[in-house]
Amino acid sequence: MVQSAISLASTSSSLPKSPNHPLLPIKDPQTLAAVKAQVDNLPFSAGGLAVLLLIFDYETSQGICSNVGCNLAGLLAHMQPENEGAVAFAKQHLLTKEENDTTCWYLFTGCFAKSEHEGVRAATVVALRELAEKLKTQSALARCEHLLAILTQEGASASRGSHEYVKTVFDDLAPVFESRLVDTLGYRVPWILHELVLEHFKVNDLMLMPEYVNKTMSILDLGCGTGLVGKCFSDFVREKSTERSILEADYKETKTQITKLQSSIAEMNNVDPDLLDSDFNDARKENLIVIEKCEEYVSVIERKMKAKEGMGSGGIYGPIKGRMLGCDISPKMCTEADKTQAYSSKVSEEDCDNFLQRQPENSFHLVVSADTYIYLGDLSANFEAARRALVVGGVLAFSIEVIEDNLEPKGFRLLDSGRYGQSSKYIKTLAGISGFQIITEQDIAIRKEQAVDIQGKAYVLVKK
Numbered sequence: 198m199v200q201s202a203i204s205l206a207s208t209s210s211s212l213p214k215s216p217n218h219p220l221l222p223i224k225d226p227q228t229l230a231a232v233k234a235q236v237d238n239l240p241f242s243a244g245g246l247a248v249l250l251l252i253f254d255y256e257t258s259q260g261i262c263s264n265v266g267c268n269l270a271g272l273l274a275h276m277q278p279e280n281e282g283a284v285a286f287a288k289q290h291l292l293t294k295e296e297n298d299t300t301c302w303y304l305f306t307g308c309f310a311k312s313e314h315e316g317v318r319a320a321t322v323v324a325l326r327e328l329a330e331k332l333k334t335q336s337a338l339a340r341c342e343h344l345l346a347i348l349t350q351e352g353a354s355a356s357r358g359s360h361e362y363v364k365t366v367f368d369d370l371a372p373v374f375e376s377r378l379v380d381t382l383g384y385r386v387p388w389i390l391h392e393l394v395l396e397h398f399k400v401n402d403l404m405l406m407p408e409y410v411n412k413t414m415s416i417l418d419l420g421c422g423t424g425l426v427g428k429c430f431s432d433f434v435r436e437k438s439t440e441r442s443i444l445e446a447d448y449k450e451t452k453t454q455i456t457k458l459q460s461s462i463a464e465m466n467n468v469d470p471d472l473l474d475s476d477f478n479d480a481r482k483e484n485l486i487v488i489e490k491c492e493e494y495v496s497v498i499e500r501k502m503k504a505k506e507g508m509g510s511g512g513i514y515g516p517i518k519g520r521m522l523g524c525d526i527s528p529k530m531c532t533e534a535d536k537t538q539a540y541s542s543k544v545s546e547e548d549c550d551n552f553l554q555r556q557p558e559n560s561f562h563l564v565v566s567a568d569t570y571i572y573l574g575d576l577s578a579n580f581e582a583a584r585r586a587l588v589v590g591g592v593l594a595f596s597i598e599v600i601e602d603n604l605e606p607k608g609f610r611l612l613d614s615g616r617y618g619q620s621s622k623y624i625k626t627l628a629g630i631s632g633f634q635i636i637t638e639q640d641i642a643i644r645k646e647q648a649v650d651i652q653g654k655a656y657v658l659v660k661k
């Protein structure tokens with residue numbers, strides 16, 4: 198494969214030849230890291246293509262899942278806008294190498310998502326239909342069907358991600374989910390929802406509610422993933438340890454000090470420079486130094502809080518007093534969530550609608566769904582089941598990836614990204630039908646994708 202890439206690269210006469218690129222197969226992670234570090238700086242060129250193909254070849258041989266397939270498709274689409282080569286390459290690779298090669302499935306997605314040419318979508322549909330005839334495993338077929346649904350907007354997957362598809366994607370992602378999403382792509386949804394729910398509690402005097410005071414609330418986490426929501430919302434179901442309380446107080450105090458110093462510097466900046474004497478300047482410099490120290494201290498506290506995020510004895514929270522239940526369709530995500538010990542029992546490997554439907558009526562104070570509705574599409578059954586499971590006044594907190602109100606008459610759509618977007622109008626209508634009042638609707642950046650924020654909305658709804 199690498200050989201053919203190099204010959205494709207060198208036949209393109211308008212592109213510069215780069216004799217210095219390492220054209221040998223990559224054999225170890227260090228070389229991979231060094232080569233990857235160069236890719237971002239490469240222009241769209243034959244050399245860039247050769248390097249990306251080397252990384253692709255290495256990663257697929259090692260079963261590594263990354264977005265190099267998408268980058269490769271982008272580059273191929275740039276070099277050959279009608280993109281037939283990329284589609285054929287992806288199909289051939291899946292058939293002849295490994296049909297569950299995640300990177301290659303990303304390459305397939307990239308083939309049409311990155312091309313402006315209408316013909317590419319039709320050609321991809323033909324290629325996927327041919328592939329579907331030949332694939333042998335359920336997981337590869339599920340990926341194939343999902344991609345076909347994106348392109349045709351037909352079939353069950355146009356309304357909801359099939360269980361097999363979601364399992365396949367998230368079982369692959371589970372080991373790297375947090376490092377990739379939180380550390381690299383700035384995913385913050387669980388923290389944002391926690392803040393919004395807390396705000397609702399504060400504004401409505403719900404902090405005095407006996408269940409909140411005694412930490413005996415009942416919470417459901419739909420699509421719990423690796424357990425980030427369970428950890429974020431643990432202050433609703435557990436007492437903080439003294440250590441946690443001290444760290445938090447320190448954090449708050451230092452942040453306040455930073456804000457004060459910053460506003461005093463801002464005031465100093467407004468003073469006429471002719472009136473500044475040396476004492477004034479010294480004070481300004483000193484403030485800047487203190488701010489720097491405070492910021493360092495804040496990051497130390499943050500690191501400490503993260504390092505000691507553990508639950509139960511030895512962590513910074515006491516044992517669980519309320520109920521924190523979780524479910525997820527991906528077995529490997531469930532295993533990660535269980536490791537956090539944030540949940541009161543083993544998380545359920547189950548579809549979130551089924552899970553909600555078998556809970557007793559009026560039994561939960563809070564249902565959270567962080568970045569899960571992007572795999573559900575049609576939310577009507579979910580809202581109905583959530584309303585049933587919640588007590589009156591109970592909260593449904595969730596995020597969506599937002600689409601324009603007029604983009605899709607049914608209110609949700611399977612997007613080129615393979616995720617579902619919902620419109621604000623759809624959520625309003627569904628909330629009304631299902632007996633919820635919308636308390637908060639806030640624009641948020643869900644995370645980054647190729648350095649651009651994915652726009653979403655966070656909601657807090659209350660059962661009427």
Ligand SMILES: C[S@@+](CC[C@H](N)C(=O)[O-])C[C@H]1O[C@@H](n2cnc3c(N)ncnc32)[C@H](O)[C@@H]1O
Pocket residue numbers: 358363364367386387419420421422423424425426524525526527530547548549550566567568569572573
């Ligand atoms: C983007 S992750 C978010 C995980 C977690 N809520 C968080 O904020 O870190 C989406 C999760 O939803 C799960 N999921 C998707 N569809 C589901 C369904 N129908 N039922 C249960 N879980 C589902 C996936 O397996 C995945 O773990």
